[in-house]
Amino acid sequence: MRLSRYFLPVLKETPADAQIASHRLMLRAGMIRQQAAGIYSWLPLGYRVLRRIEQIVHEEQQRAGHIPLLMPTLQPADLWQESGRYNAYGPEMLRIRDRHDRDILYGPTNEEMITDIFRSHVSSYKDLPLTLYHIQWKFRDEVRPRFGVMRGREFLMKDGYNFDLTREDALHAYNRHLVSYLRTYERMGLQAIPMRAESGPIGGDDTHEFLVLADTGESGVFYDSEITDLRFGDRDIDYDSVEQCQGVLEEFTSRYARTDDTHDEAVFQEQVPEARRREARGIEVGQIFYFGTKYSEPMGATVATQGGERVPVHMGSHGIGVSRLVGALIEANHDENGIIWPEGVTPFHCGIVNLKQGDAAADGACEDLYKALRAKGLDPLYDDREERAGAKFATMDLIGLPWRITVGPRGLKNGVVELTCRRTGESEEMTPEAAVARVAEIYAGI
Amino acid sequence: MRLSRYFLPVLKETPADAQIASHRLMLRAGMIRQQAAGIYSWLPLGYRVLRRIEQIVHEEQQRAGHIPLLMPTLQPADLWQESGRYNAYGPEMLRIRDRHDRDILYGPTNEEMITDIFRSHVSSYKDLPLTLYHIQWKFRDEVRPRFGVMRGREFLMKDGYNFDLTREDALHAYNRHLVSYLRTYERMGLQAIPMRAESGPIGGDDTHEFLVLADTGESGVFYDSEITDLRFGDRDIDYDSVEQCQGVLEEFTSRYARTDDTHDEAVFQEQVPEARRREARGIEVGQIFYFGTKYSEPMGATVATQGGERVPVHMGSHGIGVSRLVGALIEANHDENGIIWPEGVTPFHCGIVNLKQGDAAADGACEDLYKALRAKGLDPLYDDREERAGAKFATMDLIGLPWRITVGPRGLKNGVVELTCRRTGESEEMTPEAAVARVAEIYAGI
Known part of the structure; x- marks a missing residue:
């Protein structure tokens, strides 16, 4: 691209209302423009980075055998009434009434809709395992949007959903996602550490968040310093291998690493020698969940087993914050003169x-x-x-x-x-x- | 892809409520699933075609020198109040109130927002000409959504906007778009005929619609049969050349071709020998507009000329119905056994x-x-x-x-x-x- 023919509206002044480096630098470098609170246009340079990240996520998802589709941004309220989340979700959900007075909403996540797709089309154990994902715009009506694209209201997320016959199969899908996420973030030039987390409104017992260490992170994190020496590298993983995926999970999650939601000081002190104990801040860039039959049971997503019995499928959901990653990458890669893109995500080589x-x-x-x-x-x-x-x-x-x-x-x-x-x-x-x-x-x- | 590991939920039965071939075949081939009236999920096979079309549109836009960015799906109402369209647009606009009772809307088109981006960042004639475009989901609350993705409510559209110093420059941008559209549709294996049209709520005097001939088309069309013999082919066009673009425009628009909105029977009979007069149906798959200063004047999108005077820029907007094209392609390419994809857009080779x-x-x-x-x-x-x-x-x-x-x-x-x-x-x-x-x-x- 010749700059004389490009649209790169860099700013000379530092925007007064931007509190963190990534927000300032994205505005100054002409990457984004705020259109409303927490709602941004991605100007040409920012759009290029967003597409690079999206591309890496697609490639790594498909390498792990996950299948892309695309669900709409708007969803009918009745699906959420079936799962019981319509009333539970709170004011972060953007509720809309259309011209025929039907209740719809701007999807903050897609467990209900993907479960609906699954139950409508799959009825046999033979069609399992299955993992479907999409990268789509979502909306959460944050009460105080801030930090630019790091906590916006309209944001781009990859969310994937696994459907398995048994708890064991679903845990393999969980591990497979963990492995593919490690690889995904490293390709972007980021170290994102899987940490034990709380499940929040998605539900489920097993969940890890992936955190990028950064002073401006919103989460407090506590970890064994050995964990930052781990590298996924260029391993040739067979994503169908239960043992290989389990091995990676154990390697990357056996050391203490928790967010402030799950931190237990006594366990921390017991498990980690004092010299290796670290307390820092982190930016959440992804999360994986296993939640079993939480949605499949109320919504009737069942399959016939080999014996002919109908059982609800075991599910999990797995998210990567695509637009937020642009901010996280800058928080982790900048100096006083500006951004320093890792080669994997740079807008121009x-x-x-x-x-x-x-x-x-x-x-x-x-x-x-x-x-x-x-x-x-x-x-x-x-x-x-x-x-x-x-x-x-x-x-x-x-x-x-x-x-x-x-x-x-x-x-x-x-x-x-x-x-x-x-x-x-x-x-x-x-x-x-x-x-x-x-x-x-x-x-x-x- | 191995089918045993794919998600291709084909249907044996023909869905009763689908009235036209493309809608029936997209449901039967497991390409889409309806989630609400006029709102669809794109299942894996459908998503692949959608991405192929999107890719071709991106490539041809960038070949013509147009610059991609990405505006959000939601827009603040105040931009539309500035242009005067907020009240004028009618019930097709999905109006939303957020948790802080601010008026927002799901964008049906982006003239206001792109003009806002332009006026905030460009102030000199030196930065012109400039054409920005994006491919983003839009929403129009059709009173009777039907025909599957052909007249959905949430739909994917490429919309591009040119900014030029003079009317002449803007007309060149108009012609350049016409040329690039001809090339775009042909790469997909479609013949889309540019026809004189009405401008509707976008405004402006100069506008052409691109129509694919099909019995199920919603528009009546009247044309000189010679026009269907024209092929853009593999011409090596210099998109900067006013003469070359003008030449293509003349070649493809000098013969009579109009939709029922602009049809004039007397002119038709006068200009076209009876043997070449055709009356048929067509599907609109794109439209280009020149509307001058309709938005730049009320919204203050001006630049300084070489002489230092501030003048409003001349603009146009140019759309391709990306999701609708999937349906149009099937209407034009199917038989009693199913779909027949042109090589340019096939989901698998x-x-x-x-x-x-x-x-x-x-x-x-x-x-x-x-x-x-x-x-x-x-x-x-x-x-x-x-x-x-x-x-x-x-x-x-x-x-x-x-x-x-x-x-x-x-x-x-x-x-x-x-x-x-x-x-x-x-x-x-x-x-x-x-x-x-x-x-x-x-x-x-x-």
Whole structure:
């Protein structure tokens, strides 16, 4: 993309009402615009990051064998009356009356609707196991929306639902989700730690939240410091293997790690040597639940077993906060100059800064770089505006592309451009061809 | 995808309340489920088609230089009060009150919000021309939703908005959209004819609707039969060229083609020789508008000209009915056995039917085919269920994959499988390798 033809409305001033770094930086970098309390437009740069995250979530869900579909944003109230949650849910649910005075609502989650889909179409144990998921906009009418997209009202979430014949099968689905989530977050460049949590309005006994450590997190967290050394890495997991998934779960959840909802100081002190005890803040970016037959029983989602008996299916639900992740990623990756995107989610793979727009050599070299990078399947952002070098650097630092190639007449006389890493600030001179090769190599495995 | 692990709830019975072919077939093929009047879940097969269409729309919009962003589904009422449309819009607008008693609405279209984004961030002629678009769910509270996704209440639409300094520039944007739409529909395997139309609640003088001819269409259309011979084809259009875009517009709109809203029988008879006059039905799948300063003036979306004067920008809006297109595609592509997907939008590239599941040779050949097709970047659907051949064929015909490879022990003894074209019904025997190569070749340019 050529910046002269893009829409990147960066702000010079720091917005006064934004309290945390991610909210400030998303406004300053022209990623979002607030349209109403807790309701945002995703401007082109923000939309790109959102799509990258969505893409990673889709790929990892499908790698685990989960099947995508798409449920609507609006739901009929009667499904929620069946489950008993219509009255229980409280004022966070946006209740709507349509022109025919029918009660509908903007879905805050989808357990009822997916159970309805399941019961209408599945009736035999032969069709199990089954995990369906979607990535769709949801609405929760937060009483005090704040922190930008971190606690918005309209938000994008991946929510998946497993249907299994037995409790054991459903617990495998639970473990499989835990494994796939670890992999998903790491691909984004995030460490998200699974912690014992409370189930809240979804219900169920088994639940883990995934938390990203950050000073601005809303949850207090208590954990064994050894847990931050764990890496999922590039393991070749067979998602059908009960043993492998169980093994990963045990590896990542056997150490003490709880949110303030479930924290037990006595257990903490007993299990964790003092030197390894940590108390910090965390941002919740996902949660998995096993809740058995909580919805399948009242809603009649049953299957015939091999013996012909009808039994309610065992279910769980599993969420990833897609739009919230954009904020969480920035909280975990920024400095005083702006955002520092991990390569996995960056909106553009690298920036090209032309130090002297209008200079024939510089313009030509930039064009060649732009085309060479695109020919390698990369997406560069070329700052081709007539602007001072300082302003161009400041914009690049603010929007946080991990790599920048700087092109100027002086370097070109020696046949070199400069490749700069946003995170370390280190620069290296090299030929344009070498810069293209290096950037391509960086992204080869991502 | 292996069918044994997929979720494809096909129906044996024809749903009684579905009046048109696309609605019946989408229900029977397990593509959608109605959740409330005019509100549908997109089951896995339907979701795949929806995503294919969305992908083509994105690619063609970006080829034309338009920039994607994403506005929220909910909007504050005050923006619509500014434009004067809040009271004018009528009961199709879903009006909502949140927990703090603020008036919001589920967006039926986005002229106000995009104008608000523009005026907040753009103030100079130097930032023009600019075209922003998004693909987002919208809601119109139709009094009688019907015909499945063709006239639903919650629907997916691409809507784009151009901002230009002058009327001439904005007319170029209009023409550019017309060109990109022709290309978009043709990639999907659809002929959509641009017809003079009425502007309705969007406003403006210049507007064309794109109509797909189909007996079940809601609009009456009148046209010169020569128009159906026009093909956009694989032209290499420079979207920045005023002349080229104008040329395409003239080629595709100079012949008589109007909907019943704008039809003028006298002009029709005068301009079109009797033998070429056609009266038919059509499905509207898109519309483009030029409306000048209708929104920019009341909402104060102005830019400074080169001379320093502030002028309101010239705008237009341009929509493609993404979810409706799924229905329109089926109306235009089906027979008595089911859907016939054009290659551009098919949910899977080809089907593999194993005639004798459990037979070692057949199972092995199917696995090899499945892997070979995937290695070529194709997405096959392998029917690996224990089912009669007749049931497998019926399912494949119903869901409409354009190509099917049939594998059975008898053919394998002679080293052949059968490749069948869904549209013509013609079959040809060939080696499995040749079948893979043929299917790959078919999709090479798509």
